[in-house]
Amino acid sequence: MTRLTYRDATAADLGFIVSLIVEDSVVPTNDEPDRPDHPRYLAALEAIERDPNQRIVIADYEGQPVGTVQLTFIPGINRLGEWRCLVEAVHIVPTHRNLGLGGEMIGWAIEQAKARGCGLVQLTSNKKRVDAHRFYERLGFKKSHEGFKLSLS
Numbered sequence: 001m002t003r004l005t006y007r008d009a010t011a012a013d014l015g016f017i018v019s020l021i022v023e024d025s026v027v028p029t030n031d032e033p034d035r036p037d038h039p040r041y042l043a044a045l046e047a048i049e050r051d052p053n054q055r056i057v058i059a060d061y062e063g064q065p066v067g068t069v070q071l072t073f074i075p076g077i078n079r080l081g082e083w084r085c086l087v088e089a090v091h092i093v094p095t096h097r098n099l100g101l102g103g104e105m106i107g108w109a110i111e112q113a114k115a116r117g118c119g120l121v122q123l124t125s126n127k128k129r130v131d132a133h134r135f136y137e138r139l140g141f142k143k144s145h146e147g148f149k150l151s152l153s
Contacts, residue, residue, distance in 0.1 A: 004059045014041050020091040026128040059105050067092040084120040085113035
């Protein structure tokens, strides 16, 4: 049963997205949820909108935004030139967690990847988010790699 509807995010959604990211963060962030019209947020959204291999999506439930997810479609040489889908910025508002909506949202993301011809869906999750790890494992994701990040700012 599909309870969520999906739409590409607009500038009007930036306050919702940034607030969710900040509220859900397990590490300090320099995000400014009170400034969703910050030029850097607007520029990032414009870049996503212009790139056919990027989508940032709002999941609506009963007409209200309850989640967000960003999809990046990546061409690759390995696996015989297979495309992959990177899933990022997966967030559900706290009042709507544990209702199965996150699983529905990830299922939708997987269907988008299949529709684009991707042979693999990948994501990362902060090591501190053990509940999220269990969630992704229940959906069939495997812990296959160790991730590394280098902050440049």
